Amino acid sequence: MKSPQEGGHFLVVDDNKVNRMLLAHSLEQLGHTIDTAENGQEALDKLRATEYDLMLLDIEMPVMNGYQTLEACRKDITLREVPVIMTSSLDEIDSVVKCIEMGAEDYLTKPLNATLLRARVTASLEKKRLRDQQRKLFRTFVTAEVAEELLTKGLSLGGKHVEASVMFTDIRSFTAISETHDPSVIIELLNDYFPLMFEAIVSHGGTVNHIEGDGIMAAFGTPVFRENHREQAVRAAVQMLDRLQDFNQRQAELNRVQIKVGIGIASGRMIAGYTGTEHRATFTCVGDTVNIAARIEQHTKEAGRPILIDRNTRNGLPADILVDALGPFTFKGKQQPIEVYAVQTSK
Amino acid sequence: MHETTIDLKSFENLKALAGSDFISELIDTFLADTPAIIQQMHSSLAAQDVDTFRRAAHSLKSNAASFGAGALTTLLQELEQLARENKLSEIRNQLQDVEEAYGEAARALKEMRT
Incomplete structure:
Protein backbone atom coordinates (compact mmCIF):
# COMPACT_ATOMS: atom_id res chain seq x y z
CA MET A 1 0.00 0.00 0.00
CA VAL A 142 -13.89 -14.67 -1.51
CA THR A 143 -16.05 -14.03 -4.52
CA ALA A 144 -16.24 -10.49 -5.84
CA GLU A 145 -19.83 -10.46 -4.56
CA VAL A 146 -18.78 -11.10 -0.97
CA ALA A 147 -15.88 -8.67 -1.27
CA GLU A 148 -18.29 -5.94 -2.33
CA GLU A 149 -20.66 -6.77 0.51
CA LEU A 150 -17.84 -6.50 3.00
CA LEU A 151 -16.65 -3.25 1.50
CA THR A 152 -20.04 -1.59 1.27
CA LYS A 153 -21.73 -2.90 4.41
CA GLY A 154 -18.56 -3.05 6.43
CA LEU A 155 -17.43 -5.63 8.86
CA SER A 156 -19.78 -6.03 11.78
CA LEU A 157 -18.63 -8.44 14.41
CA GLY A 158 -21.85 -10.31 14.95
CA GLY A 159 -23.32 -13.61 13.96
CA LYS A 160 -26.50 -14.97 12.50
CA HIS A 161 -28.04 -18.36 11.83
CA VAL A 162 -27.66 -19.43 8.23
CA GLU A 163 -28.31 -22.46 6.03
CA ALA A 164 -25.05 -23.25 4.36
CA SER A 165 -22.47 -25.89 3.48
CA VAL A 166 -19.05 -26.19 5.06
CA MET A 167 -16.05 -27.88 3.51
CA PHE A 168 -12.87 -29.08 5.16
CA THR A 169 -9.87 -30.10 3.08
CA ASP A 170 -6.62 -31.62 4.28
CA ILE A 171 -3.55 -32.97 2.59
CA ARG A 172 -3.18 -36.66 3.44
CA SER A 173 -0.08 -37.61 5.43
CA PHE A 174 1.08 -34.02 5.42
CA THR A 175 2.99 -34.43 8.68
CA ALA A 176 5.04 -37.26 7.17
CA ILE A 177 5.65 -35.25 3.99
CA SER A 178 6.82 -32.22 5.92
CA GLU A 179 9.14 -34.29 8.05
CA THR A 180 10.87 -35.86 5.07
CA HIS A 181 11.25 -32.74 2.91
CA ASP A 182 13.13 -29.51 3.12
CA PRO A 183 11.03 -26.67 4.67
CA SER A 184 11.42 -24.55 1.54
CA VAL A 185 9.98 -27.42 -0.52
CA ILE A 186 6.98 -27.60 1.78
CA ILE A 187 6.27 -23.87 1.63
CA GLU A 188 6.65 -23.88 -2.13
CA LEU A 189 4.30 -26.84 -2.34
CA LEU A 190 1.66 -25.07 -0.26
CA ASN A 191 2.02 -21.86 -2.23
CA ASP A 192 1.42 -23.76 -5.47
CA TYR A 193 -1.37 -25.84 -3.99
CA PHE A 194 -3.50 -23.22 -2.19
CA PRO A 195 -4.21 -20.93 -5.17
CA LEU A 196 -5.51 -23.91 -7.17
CA MET A 197 -7.87 -24.90 -4.38
CA PHE A 198 -8.97 -21.33 -3.66
CA GLU A 199 -9.76 -20.78 -7.29
CA ALA A 200 -11.99 -23.86 -7.40
CA ILE A 201 -13.75 -22.77 -4.18
CA VAL A 202 -14.24 -19.12 -5.08
CA SER A 203 -15.35 -19.87 -8.64
CA HIS A 204 -18.18 -21.94 -7.13
CA GLY A 205 -19.32 -19.11 -4.89
CA GLY A 206 -17.44 -20.33 -1.84
CA THR A 207 -15.54 -18.31 0.72
CA VAL A 208 -12.26 -19.48 2.18
CA ASN A 209 -12.62 -18.95 5.93
CA HIS A 210 -9.41 -20.33 7.29
CA ILE A 211 -6.22 -21.96 6.28
CA GLU A 212 -4.39 -23.69 9.05
CA GLY A 213 -1.23 -25.52 8.16
CA ASP A 214 -2.23 -27.52 5.10
CA GLY A 215 -5.96 -27.42 5.97
CA ILE A 216 -8.61 -25.27 4.32
CA MET A 217 -12.03 -24.44 5.72
CA ALA A 218 -14.51 -22.99 3.25
CA ALA A 219 -18.18 -22.02 3.35
CA PHE A 220 -20.78 -22.03 0.59
CA GLY A 221 -24.04 -20.08 0.75
CA THR A 222 -22.77 -17.60 3.31
CA PRO A 223 -22.15 -14.70 3.82
CA VAL A 224 -24.27 -14.33 0.67
CA PHE A 225 -27.03 -16.94 0.57
CA ARG A 226 -27.23 -19.22 -2.46
CA GLU A 227 -30.01 -21.74 -2.85
CA ASN A 228 -27.67 -24.32 -4.45
CA HIS A 229 -24.90 -24.13 -1.85
CA ARG A 230 -24.76 -27.93 -1.44
CA GLU A 231 -24.34 -28.57 -5.15
CA GLN A 232 -21.79 -25.75 -5.41
CA ALA A 233 -19.73 -27.18 -2.55
CA VAL A 234 -19.65 -30.63 -4.11
CA ARG A 235 -18.85 -29.30 -7.59
CA ALA A 236 -16.04 -27.24 -6.08
CA ALA A 237 -14.70 -30.39 -4.39
CA VAL A 238 -14.79 -32.32 -7.68
CA GLN A 239 -12.96 -29.49 -9.40
CA MET A 240 -10.40 -29.38 -6.61
CA LEU A 241 -9.59 -33.03 -7.29
CA ASP A 242 -9.28 -32.30 -11.02
CA ARG A 243 -6.91 -29.47 -10.30
CA LEU A 244 -4.96 -31.67 -7.95
CA GLN A 245 -4.52 -34.29 -10.64
CA ASP A 246 -2.98 -31.66 -12.95
CA PHE A 247 -0.91 -30.42 -10.06
CA ASN A 248 0.45 -33.90 -9.31
CA GLN A 249 1.24 -34.44 -12.96
CA ARG A 250 3.38 -31.31 -12.98
CA GLN A 251 4.96 -32.29 -9.67
CA ALA A 252 5.85 -35.69 -11.17
CA GLU A 253 7.40 -34.06 -14.23
CA LEU A 254 9.55 -31.92 -11.94
CA ASN A 255 10.34 -34.92 -9.78
CA ARG A 256 8.62 -33.33 -6.81
CA VAL A 257 6.40 -34.72 -4.10
CA GLN A 258 2.81 -35.61 -5.04
CA ILE A 259 -0.09 -35.25 -2.67
CA LYS A 260 -3.57 -36.57 -1.96
CA VAL A 261 -6.35 -34.73 -0.24
CA GLY A 262 -9.46 -35.55 1.74
CA ILE A 263 -12.53 -33.34 1.49
CA GLY A 264 -15.48 -33.43 3.90
CA ILE A 265 -18.70 -31.49 3.37
CA ALA A 266 -21.71 -31.06 5.66
CA SER A 267 -24.75 -28.85 5.19
CA GLY A 268 -27.33 -27.37 7.50
CA ARG A 269 -27.94 -24.68 10.00
CA MET A 270 -24.95 -22.96 11.51
CA ILE A 271 -23.87 -19.68 13.01
CA ALA A 272 -21.89 -17.51 10.63
CA GLY A 273 -20.22 -14.24 11.40
CA TYR A 274 -17.05 -12.28 11.77
CA THR A 275 -15.05 -13.03 14.87
CA GLY A 276 -12.00 -11.37 16.25
CA THR A 277 -11.34 -7.71 16.75
CA GLU A 278 -11.81 -4.81 14.41
CA HIS A 279 -8.13 -5.03 13.57
CA ARG A 280 -7.99 -8.72 12.95
CA ALA A 281 -11.18 -10.49 12.11
CA THR A 282 -12.09 -13.56 10.20
CA PHE A 283 -15.31 -14.86 8.75
CA THR A 284 -16.17 -18.12 10.38
CA CYS A 285 -18.93 -20.66 10.84
CA VAL A 286 -19.57 -22.63 14.02
CA GLY A 287 -22.04 -25.25 15.13
CA ASP A 288 -22.78 -28.92 14.86
CA THR A 289 -22.81 -28.90 11.04
CA VAL A 290 -19.26 -27.55 11.07
CA ASN A 291 -18.13 -30.26 13.51
CA ILE A 292 -19.71 -32.93 11.34
CA ALA A 293 -17.90 -31.63 8.24
CA ALA A 294 -14.59 -31.80 10.11
CA ARG A 295 -15.27 -35.35 11.34
CA ILE A 296 -16.34 -36.51 7.89
CA GLU A 297 -13.19 -35.08 6.37
CA GLN A 298 -11.09 -37.03 8.86
CA HIS A 299 -12.99 -40.14 7.82
CA THR A 300 -11.85 -39.88 4.16
CA LYS A 301 -8.59 -41.64 4.96
CA GLU A 302 -10.32 -44.61 6.56
CA ALA A 303 -12.98 -44.75 3.85
CA GLY A 304 -10.41 -44.51 1.07
CA ARG A 305 -12.66 -42.04 -0.80
CA PRO A 306 -11.52 -38.45 -1.37
CA ILE A 307 -14.88 -36.63 -1.09
CA LEU A 308 -17.31 -37.48 1.69
CA ILE A 309 -20.57 -35.69 2.43
CA ASP A 310 -23.40 -35.92 4.93
CA ARG A 311 -27.03 -36.78 4.19
CA ASN A 312 -28.21 -33.19 4.15
CA THR A 313 -25.64 -32.33 1.48
CA ARG A 314 -26.59 -35.37 -0.56
CA ASN A 315 -30.27 -34.36 -0.45
CA GLY A 316 -29.46 -31.10 -2.19
CA LEU A 317 -27.60 -32.59 -5.16
CA PRO A 318 -28.87 -32.81 -8.72
CA ALA A 319 -29.16 -36.24 -10.38
CA ASP A 320 -25.90 -35.97 -12.33
CA ILE A 321 -23.80 -36.05 -9.19
CA LEU A 322 -23.61 -39.70 -8.14
CA VAL A 323 -22.90 -40.82 -4.60
CA ASP A 324 -22.40 -44.11 -2.78
CA ALA A 325 -23.93 -44.60 0.65
CA LEU A 326 -21.19 -45.76 3.00
CA GLY A 327 -23.56 -46.21 5.92
CA PRO A 328 -23.91 -44.65 9.34
CA PHE A 329 -20.81 -43.95 11.35
CA THR A 330 -20.52 -42.86 14.95
CA PHE A 331 -17.83 -40.25 15.23
CA LYS A 332 -15.88 -39.27 18.27
CA GLY A 333 -17.81 -36.79 20.39
CA LYS A 334 -21.10 -37.45 18.54
CA GLN A 335 -24.00 -39.32 20.11
CA GLN A 336 -25.93 -39.91 16.90
CA PRO A 337 -24.52 -41.93 14.02
CA ILE A 338 -23.98 -39.86 10.84
CA GLU A 339 -24.97 -41.11 7.40
CA VAL A 340 -21.94 -40.70 5.17
CA TYR A 341 -21.89 -40.68 1.37
CA ALA A 342 -18.93 -40.78 -0.99
CA VAL A 343 -19.13 -38.63 -4.11
CA GLN A 344 -18.27 -40.61 -7.22
CA THR A 345 -15.32 -39.19 -9.06
CA SER A 346 -13.89 -40.24 -12.37
CA LYS A 347 -10.59 -41.03 -10.65
CA MET B 1 -8.63 51.69 3.86
CA HIS B 2 -8.48 48.02 3.04
CA GLU B 3 -8.79 46.97 6.68
CA THR B 4 -12.48 47.80 6.54
CA THR B 5 -13.10 46.43 3.05
CA ILE B 6 -11.11 43.22 3.41
CA ASP B 7 -11.40 41.13 6.54
CA LEU B 8 -7.78 40.43 7.46
CA LYS B 9 -8.51 37.17 9.24
CA SER B 10 -10.12 35.77 6.11
CA PHE B 11 -7.25 37.09 4.00
CA GLU B 12 -4.68 35.43 6.28
CA ASN B 13 -6.61 32.19 6.01
CA LEU B 14 -6.41 32.45 2.24
CA LYS B 15 -2.68 33.11 2.43
CA ALA B 16 -2.19 30.02 4.59
CA LEU B 17 -4.04 28.01 1.98
CA ALA B 18 -2.53 29.42 -1.18
CA GLY B 19 0.91 30.44 0.04
CA SER B 20 2.10 34.08 -0.06
CA ASP B 21 3.63 33.69 -3.52
CA PHE B 22 0.46 32.47 -5.12
CA ILE B 23 -1.89 35.03 -3.61
CA SER B 24 -0.97 37.75 -6.14
CA GLU B 25 -1.75 35.43 -9.02
CA LEU B 26 -5.06 34.60 -7.38
CA ILE B 27 -5.92 38.30 -6.95
CA ASP B 28 -5.01 38.96 -10.59
CA THR B 29 -7.29 36.16 -11.74
CA PHE B 30 -10.11 37.44 -9.57
CA LEU B 31 -9.71 40.98 -10.92
CA ALA B 32 -9.49 39.72 -14.50
CA ASP B 33 -12.50 37.41 -14.31
CA THR B 34 -14.98 39.33 -12.18
CA PRO B 35 -16.00 42.01 -14.75
CA ALA B 36 -17.22 39.19 -17.00
CA ILE B 37 -19.21 37.65 -14.15
CA ILE B 38 -20.83 41.02 -13.38
CA GLN B 39 -21.55 41.41 -17.07
CA GLN B 40 -23.19 37.99 -17.02
CA MET B 41 -25.32 39.10 -14.08
CA HIS B 42 -26.52 42.08 -16.10
CA SER B 43 -27.23 40.13 -19.25
CA SER B 44 -28.99 37.24 -17.51
CA LEU B 45 -31.11 39.72 -15.59
CA ALA B 46 -32.05 41.48 -18.85
CA ALA B 47 -32.94 38.09 -20.36
CA GLN B 48 -34.85 37.20 -17.16
CA ASP B 49 -32.68 34.08 -16.92
CA VAL B 50 -32.85 33.91 -13.16
CA ASP B 51 -30.99 30.60 -12.89
CA THR B 52 -27.91 31.87 -14.69
CA PHE B 53 -28.09 35.03 -12.62
CA ARG B 54 -28.23 33.06 -9.38
CA ARG B 55 -25.26 30.91 -10.39
CA ALA B 56 -23.20 33.97 -11.31
CA ALA B 57 -24.02 35.65 -7.98
CA HIS B 58 -23.22 32.42 -6.15
CA SER B 59 -19.89 32.08 -7.93
CA LEU B 60 -18.82 35.65 -7.26
CA LYS B 61 -19.97 35.37 -3.65
CA SER B 62 -17.71 32.36 -3.19
CA ASN B 63 -14.67 34.36 -4.35
CA ALA B 64 -15.63 37.46 -2.38
CA ALA B 65 -15.83 35.32 0.76
CA SER B 66 -12.45 33.70 0.04
CA PHE B 67 -10.76 37.12 -0.20
CA GLY B 68 -12.59 38.39 2.87
CA ALA B 69 -14.56 41.07 0.99
CA GLY B 70 -17.30 41.15 3.62
CA ALA B 71 -19.64 43.82 2.23
CA LEU B 72 -19.54 42.32 -1.25
CA THR B 73 -20.19 38.83 0.13
CA THR B 74 -23.24 39.99 2.08
CA LEU B 75 -24.70 41.83 -0.92
CA LEU B 76 -24.24 38.81 -3.19
CA GLN B 77 -25.75 36.53 -0.59
CA GLU B 78 -28.86 38.75 -0.61
CA LEU B 79 -28.96 38.74 -4.41
CA GLU B 80 -28.65 34.98 -4.53
CA GLN B 81 -31.59 34.71 -2.14
CA LEU B 82 -33.65 37.23 -4.14
CA ALA B 83 -32.91 35.23 -7.28
CA ARG B 84 -34.16 32.10 -5.56
CA GLU B 85 -37.35 33.99 -4.75
CA ASN B 86 -37.52 35.27 -8.34
CA LYS B 87 -37.62 38.94 -7.18
CA LEU B 88 -36.12 40.45 -10.31
CA SER B 89 -37.02 44.10 -9.68
CA GLU B 90 -35.39 44.07 -6.25
CA ILE B 91 -32.29 42.54 -7.79
CA ARG B 92 -32.14 45.34 -10.35
CA ASN B 93 -32.12 47.90 -7.55
CA GLN B 94 -29.19 46.22 -5.81
CA LEU B 95 -26.94 45.37 -8.71
CA GLN B 96 -25.44 48.87 -8.65
CA ASP B 97 -24.42 48.33 -5.02
CA VAL B 98 -22.65 45.12 -6.00
CA GLU B 99 -20.60 46.94 -8.61
CA GLU B 100 -19.64 49.62 -6.10
CA ALA B 101 -18.69 47.07 -3.45
CA TYR B 102 -16.66 45.15 -6.00
CA GLY B 103 -14.88 48.37 -7.03
CA GLU B 104 -13.87 48.97 -3.44
CA ALA B 105 -12.77 45.39 -2.88
CA ALA B 106 -10.75 45.47 -6.11
CA ARG B 107 -8.93 48.64 -5.05
CA ALA B 108 -8.13 47.18 -1.64
CA LEU B 109 -6.92 43.87 -3.09
CA LYS B 110 -4.67 45.66 -5.58
CA GLU B 111 -3.04 47.42 -2.66
CA MET B 112 -2.65 44.18 -0.77
CA ARG B 113 -1.06 42.20 -3.57
CA THR B 114 2.67 42.02 -2.98
Missing part, protein backbone atom coordinates in the same frame (compact mmCIF):
# COMPACT_ATOMS: atom_id res chain seq x y z
CA LYS A 2 1.19 3.48 -0.78
CA SER A 3 1.96 5.48 2.34
CA PRO A 4 -0.42 8.31 3.22
CA GLN A 5 2.45 10.71 2.66
CA GLU A 6 2.70 9.65 -0.94
CA GLY A 7 0.74 11.99 -3.16
CA GLY A 8 -2.49 11.03 -4.83
CA HIS A 9 -4.02 11.89 -8.18
CA PHE A 10 -7.05 14.12 -7.67
CA LEU A 11 -9.72 15.70 -9.82
CA VAL A 12 -10.88 19.18 -8.81
CA VAL A 13 -14.28 20.10 -10.25
CA ASP A 14 -15.47 23.71 -9.97
CA ASP A 15 -16.89 26.15 -12.50
CA ASN A 16 -15.22 29.06 -10.74
CA LYS A 17 -11.68 29.67 -11.95
CA VAL A 18 -10.39 31.24 -8.74
CA ASN A 19 -11.73 28.34 -6.69
CA ARG A 20 -10.25 25.83 -9.10
CA MET A 21 -6.83 27.48 -9.08
CA LEU A 22 -6.83 27.85 -5.32
CA LEU A 23 -7.79 24.28 -4.61
CA ALA A 24 -5.47 22.84 -7.24
CA HIS A 25 -2.54 24.92 -6.02
CA SER A 26 -3.13 24.12 -2.34
CA LEU A 27 -3.33 20.41 -3.07
CA GLU A 28 -0.25 20.50 -5.28
CA GLN A 29 1.62 22.07 -2.38
CA LEU A 30 0.61 19.05 -0.32
CA GLY A 31 2.31 16.83 -2.89
CA HIS A 32 -0.69 15.69 -4.92
CA THR A 33 -1.15 15.71 -8.67
CA ILE A 34 -4.20 17.65 -9.82
CA ASP A 35 -6.41 17.67 -12.88
CA THR A 36 -9.30 20.08 -13.12
CA ALA A 37 -12.75 20.13 -14.72
CA GLU A 38 -15.18 23.04 -15.10
CA ASN A 39 -18.40 21.07 -14.79
CA GLY A 40 -19.78 17.61 -14.10
CA GLN A 41 -19.80 16.46 -17.69
CA GLU A 42 -16.15 17.29 -18.12
CA ALA A 43 -15.45 15.56 -14.81
CA LEU A 44 -17.17 12.35 -15.94
CA ASP A 45 -15.17 12.34 -19.18
CA LYS A 46 -11.95 12.66 -17.22
CA LEU A 47 -12.97 10.06 -14.63
CA ARG A 48 -13.62 7.56 -17.41
CA ALA A 49 -10.26 8.23 -19.03
CA THR A 50 -8.00 8.36 -15.97
CA GLU A 51 -7.89 6.68 -12.60
CA TYR A 52 -8.25 9.15 -9.72
CA ASP A 53 -7.77 8.66 -6.00
CA LEU A 54 -10.22 11.38 -5.06
CA MET A 55 -12.61 13.91 -6.59
CA LEU A 56 -13.30 17.30 -5.01
CA LEU A 57 -16.70 18.30 -6.35
CA ASP A 58 -18.48 21.65 -6.31
CA ILE A 59 -22.29 21.54 -6.11
CA GLU A 60 -23.44 24.62 -8.02
CA MET A 61 -22.22 24.34 -11.62
CA PRO A 62 -23.61 24.87 -15.10
CA VAL A 63 -24.10 22.00 -17.63
CA MET A 64 -24.04 19.30 -14.95
CA ASN A 65 -24.13 20.15 -11.27
CA GLY A 66 -22.61 18.31 -8.31
CA TYR A 67 -25.69 16.14 -7.56
CA GLN A 68 -26.04 15.01 -11.13
CA THR A 69 -22.36 14.20 -11.27
CA LEU A 70 -22.50 12.26 -8.03
CA GLU A 71 -25.57 10.37 -9.20
CA ALA A 72 -23.90 9.47 -12.51
CA CYS A 73 -20.83 8.22 -10.63
CA ARG A 74 -22.87 6.05 -8.28
CA LYS A 75 -24.65 4.41 -11.21
CA ASP A 76 -21.41 3.65 -13.03
CA ILE A 77 -19.71 0.57 -11.61
CA THR A 78 -16.29 1.77 -12.76
CA LEU A 79 -16.66 5.20 -11.11
CA ARG A 80 -18.50 4.13 -7.97
CA GLU A 81 -15.35 3.56 -5.99
CA VAL A 82 -13.80 7.00 -6.49
CA PRO A 83 -14.20 8.84 -3.18
CA VAL A 84 -15.85 12.25 -3.44
CA ILE A 85 -15.42 15.27 -1.17
CA MET A 86 -18.07 17.92 -1.76
CA THR A 87 -16.92 21.52 -1.72
CA SER A 88 -19.68 23.99 -1.00
CA SER A 89 -20.48 27.24 0.70
CA LEU A 90 -21.73 27.19 4.26
CA ASP A 91 -25.31 28.06 3.22
CA GLU A 92 -25.49 24.93 1.07
CA ILE A 93 -25.22 22.60 4.05
CA ASP A 94 -28.61 20.99 3.30
CA SER A 95 -27.34 20.12 -0.14
CA VAL A 96 -24.20 18.67 1.39
CA VAL A 97 -26.27 16.38 3.59
CA LYS A 98 -28.08 15.17 0.50
CA CYS A 99 -24.73 14.49 -1.19
CA ILE A 100 -23.41 12.54 1.79
CA GLU A 101 -26.61 10.48 1.71
CA MET A 102 -25.95 9.86 -1.96
CA GLY A 103 -22.54 8.46 -1.12
CA ALA A 104 -20.13 11.39 -0.97
CA GLU A 105 -17.39 10.63 1.51
CA ASP A 106 -16.99 14.01 3.17
CA TYR A 107 -17.34 17.75 2.58
CA LEU A 108 -15.43 20.98 2.88
CA THR A 109 -16.99 24.41 3.16
CA LYS A 110 -15.71 27.39 1.21
CA PRO A 111 -13.86 29.56 2.05
CA LEU A 112 -11.54 26.63 2.56
CA ASN A 113 -9.38 26.26 5.63
CA ALA A 114 -5.86 24.94 5.09
CA THR A 115 -5.84 22.62 8.11
CA LEU A 116 -9.24 21.12 7.38
CA LEU A 117 -8.39 20.65 3.73
CA ARG A 118 -5.25 18.72 4.57
CA ALA A 119 -6.95 16.62 7.24
CA ARG A 120 -9.96 15.61 5.16
CA VAL A 121 -8.02 14.93 2.00
CA THR A 122 -5.42 12.85 3.84
CA ALA A 123 -8.12 10.88 5.65
CA SER A 124 -10.01 10.18 2.43
CA LEU A 125 -6.87 9.15 0.62
CA GLU A 126 -5.85 6.82 3.43
CA LYS A 127 -9.28 5.23 3.49
CA LYS A 128 -9.25 4.84 -0.27
CA ARG A 129 -5.87 3.12 -0.21
CA LEU A 130 -6.95 0.84 2.59
CA ARG A 131 -10.09 -0.08 0.64
CA ASP A 132 -8.02 -0.79 -2.47
CA GLN A 133 -5.77 -3.05 -0.45
CA GLN A 134 -8.72 -4.81 1.21
CA ARG A 135 -10.40 -5.32 -2.13
CA LYS A 136 -7.27 -6.92 -3.51
CA LEU A 137 -6.92 -9.12 -0.46
CA PHE A 138 -10.59 -10.10 -0.31
CA ARG A 139 -10.64 -11.16 -3.90
CA THR A 140 -8.05 -13.80 -3.12
CA PHE A 141 -10.31 -15.42 -0.56
